[in-house]
Amino acid sequence: MSSTFVGARVRAVRAVADEVRQVELVPDDGARAYPPGSHLDLALEIDGLPVVRSYSVVGAAPEDGAYRIAVKLLPDSRGGSRRVHGLAAGDRLELRHPTSHFELDPRRPGYLLVAGGIGITPLVGMAEVLARQQDRTGAPVRLAYAGRRRAGMPFVDHLRGVLGDAVVTAAGENGERLDLAAEISGLHPDGEVYVCGPPRLTDAVRACWAEQGRPARRLRTETFGTAGRHPTEAFDVEVRDHGLTVHVPRDRTLLAALHDAGVEMVWDCLRGECGLCTVGVLGVVGKAPVVDHRDVFLDAAEQDESTRLCACVSRAVGGLLTIDTGFRP
């Protein structure tokens, strides 16, 4: 997170699927090579407030000096997608050059890429890189890509061009479903799966993966912490050690709202990975389940217990949450 923002120009914006726009961004100091699975950060202004949003970079390399991102309009989100959909060619904004938290290990004997909806974006570059090195390595690559509606799934034709028959798609509207168990059992024992999609998909892959006795470290997921198992809603927390009640609007994180309210916090990753910003949960008032854990720091049992939550990504749904930030005046 240390690199600084640079100015960039929007070169083109076009629809690549229903409600999905691809934006080409030309940084002032030139686009750089990046590892597959990379994302870039955009500095946006939403409702007059500066915010940073991360988007996966589409494709294995910049195209004619531009980074490409593809963004789905999510009415349920914190406003980033709305803002990006408002961009037009010639607009200026600031970005941070791509970095990767979702790195591809190029030496596995086989690969399965699993995408759900707009989660396809980081996997496009991976598919391209893996297809390119396939002549040499012979490592099979399959891509399983699910979406609600076929018309809302970008890059299908491109991916067929890259991977041919190794692409399977499933559109929920047609009653199609990915056969995850078959896909996983067809993968080389030392192969890896790369998953990007909503938590429900990730959960399903994870369950299947564990059922087939595969090692957890060979299942790779991208974590932005932006999607949960519940819709994103505003909620309130009682910060008992500060004697405060803080309102968390739909487009702010708990961490940001606490920070705004003057509650001192420490944090690092802002993706629900490091666990530095966890707060204790003292009690909940309302109907269960109330905590929508969107982190990967707490394990499944800890999330079930819900005695802590990661303030940078996790949220409450309905009811009032009472938390402990560790402040002992």
Added chain:
Amino acid sequence: MTATPSPLRAAPETFARREWPRATWYAAAYDVEVGAHLLPRTVAGASLVLFRTPSGEARALENACWHRLLPLSEGKLLGDEVMCGYHGLRYDADGRCTFMPSQTTVNPSARVRSYPVAERHRFVWVWTGDPADADPATIPDLHWNDDPAWAGDGRLIHVDCNYKLIVDNLMDLTHETFVHGGSIGHRSVAESPFEVTHGKGTVTVTRWMIDVEAPPFWARQLEWRGATPGHVDRWQIIHFTPPGTIAIDVGVAPTGTGAPEGDRSQGVNGFVLNTMTPESPTSTHYFWAFARNYALGDQRITTLLRDGVSGVFAEDEEVLAAQQRAIDAHPDKEFYNLNIDGGAMWARRMIDLMLAAEDDSYAEAGARAERDIAEHHRADPGDGAEREVARARAEAERARSGS
């Protein structure tokens, strides 16, 4: 479309460049150096830790813990996992973190960079470019180092100079006369003409010395081989592969036994195998070996030759380090080039091409080099050796009749 002629320059700016290409294989260690322990080594500016997994596979990871950057080489190798010696974070052989203290999960972002590794010709090679491009087929050919038809051994020396200075040194062996007078040097090396040829990604320097005295290093080997003492025909055929690998076909055969025509059976043949891995702009891991094609089972000869060549290279080491110090002390000075530097100039040109492919700021130098090669391209290896032999013969003839 018309080609714009580029202004000719006296010399390319290559000698000022200290950089190394990234998209290439570098020898990181001798096979025997890498085992079930953590070996720190800096390769092309990257600090690595090398080790072998229980199945014997060599691995190379970035030598800095993801968490607080303590060198992993200060930690422990536990099976195929590396444990940091500070807080116990563990990494698998691919560099992914598998354990974090005081939590049941592992941050999925936690990893150290893993470098593609391939083992070939007794070296553990590391690829420092984009891992997806790491094709072991592009590892330089040093097969004499483990070919059953050859026997030998070598060493790794750490030289305090830029790797290109060693390339220069090996691409022109006239220095043998002056630096290695007691072993392989002979005035005939500095007096004999030579031929430089180049092809796509190769440079060859051929020098034949016909009807000359064998220097001590070679006289001894002829003796071991049981050949009759007397004048010899001596050859040095230097093969360069960028950025830093040089295999030198060397040998002597009694004059008149047909070596220049291709029958080396009465002589002794060796290959001086060299591969230079930049450590920093002013230091180099210099891997070398000497392989011979006779008395294959005689370890005594292997050891004697290795120690002999060690002595020779110690002389180079001193010169090269002094040269680097002089370069650093005279930052405003440039090199001038002699006729003898042709091989080195072409070698540096090949390195420039690799750099140009990776970095736009080299594009101009790269385009120029590309053009030069296209214009002056000559098949390699070609008839250079034959022409060379004829020339050296005539030279020897002239010397004999003249004196």
